[in-house]
Amino acid sequence: MDGKIVNLRSKLEIYKAGSGGGNLADCPVRDVIQGISNKWSSLLMEALAEKAYRFGELRRLVPDISQRMLTQTLHDLQRDGYVHRQVFPTKPPSVEYSLTDLGRSMFGPLHQLIQWAELNHGAVREARKIFDAAEG
Amino acid sequence: MDGKIVNLRSKLEIYKAGSGGGNLADCPVRDVIQGISNKWSSLLMEALAEKAYRFGELRRLVPDISQRMLTQTLHDLQRDGYVHRQVFPTKPPSVEYSLTDLGRSMFGPLHQLIQWAELNHGAVREARKIFDAAEG
DNA sequence: AGTGCTGGTCTCTTTTTGAGACTAACATAT
DNA sequence: ATATGTTAGTCTCAAAAAGAGACCAGCACT
Numbered sequence A, B: 001m002d003g004k005i006v007n008l009r010s011k012l013e014i015y016k017a018g019s020g021g022g023n024l025a026d027c028p029v030r031d032v033i034q035g036i037s038n039k040w041s042s043l044l045m046e047a048l049a050e051k052a053y054r055f056g057e058l059r060r061l062v063p064d065i066s067q068r069m070l071t072q073t074l075h076d077l078q079r080d081g082y083v084h085r086q087v088f089p090t091k092p093p094s095v096e097y098s099l100t101d102l103g104r105s106m107f108g109p110l111h112q113l114i115q116w117a118e119l120n121h122g123a124v125r126e127a128r129k130i131f132d133a134a135e136g
Numbered sequence C: 001a002g003t004g005c006t007g008g009t010c011t012c013t014t015t016t017t018g019a020g021a022c023t024a025a026c027a028t029a030t
Numbered sequence D: 001a002t003a004t005g006t007t008a009g010t011c012t013c014a015a016a017a018a019g020a021g022a023c024c025a026g027c028a029c030t
Helices: A002-012 A028-036 A041-050 A055-061 A067-079 A101-134 B002-012 B028-036 B041-050 B055-061 B067-079 B101-134
Strands: A083-088 A094-099 B083-088 B094-099
Touching: A028 A041, A028 B041, A028 B101, A041 A055, A041 A067, A041 A094, A041 A101, A041 B028, A055 A067, A055 A094, A067 A083, A067 B101, A094 A101, A101 B028, A101 B067, A101 B101, B028 B041, B041 B055, B041 B067, B041 B094, B041 B101, B055 B067, B055 B094, B067 B083, B094 B101
Parallel strands: none
Antiparallel strands: A083 A094, B083 B094
16 A cells, blocks of 8 residues: 555655755646646637637637736647747737647647537536535 | 537536526536645545555655644635545544545546646646746 | 728737645554 | 643645736838
8 A cells, every 4th residue: 555655756856855956847747737737728729720820819808818818828838848839920910829740749648638528518517516515 | 609608608608697506516517626726635545546555654744734734725626525434543533535436436536637738747847937037 | 092802910908827835633653 | 640642633824826907019001
């Protein structure tokens, strides 16, 4: 039983006892998953998986994202290698965002999760209703 | 082209123009995905997928989660129907958390994403390095 | 000259998260 | 008898993140 815990610890833990260099980057799950586990990433990935979009198009597509968070989320997705940013020298300049190969690869499993969400939305809502009824 | 956008809009958008009742719950992707797209959910799901754990065990397993966030994340997972909470009348009382059927079902696709993360951690780190080198 | 379009940045406020002290009730150790 | 540890939390306050929306430059069109 303790062996299993230790096994899991190696995957989950951020701090390795007695190790000076243990940090978040040592845990793939946390390092990668946290990059896409935020309010807007999966939504933008889903949009860009369909086709390339320009900044303004994305903003209209997801109207309740603030420009600030759209800029920042796209920047983060680009930094992690999921999204490619291309500037076209039009007047005024336009910027197109598209998925990279890595982004398309990651969207595979992400899409599975999104499909699960669509399929089981009702069950989750039902669970919430029961829970909220049981304890206000 | 516009047709595709409209298709996507129906899945992504939070506000439906002219509709009084349009809100977050109308969008399965956002409603369900946002429940698990936070810092600790996937980590706790991964732990509980292995076996049931008690509150204190989870806290030791994920040592850098605050008690406050552990309580809250477990509460949210329970509310969405992924986690079952059972109190044992020991002295002092102990509480065991385990996955429900719905939780195990959801962990299927989530696990795929986690495996992708483990497999492609290196590629993501490399992308970050290149990005950070190009623009400080 | 005025207006609009582009893709942002800047500032301010609100919300979320983190750190950690504190609780109650009982068991065990001294 | 008194001190200490255990349980699963809650509470408060500080820090970080997110949201709202004004503002910007450069050019086209009117």
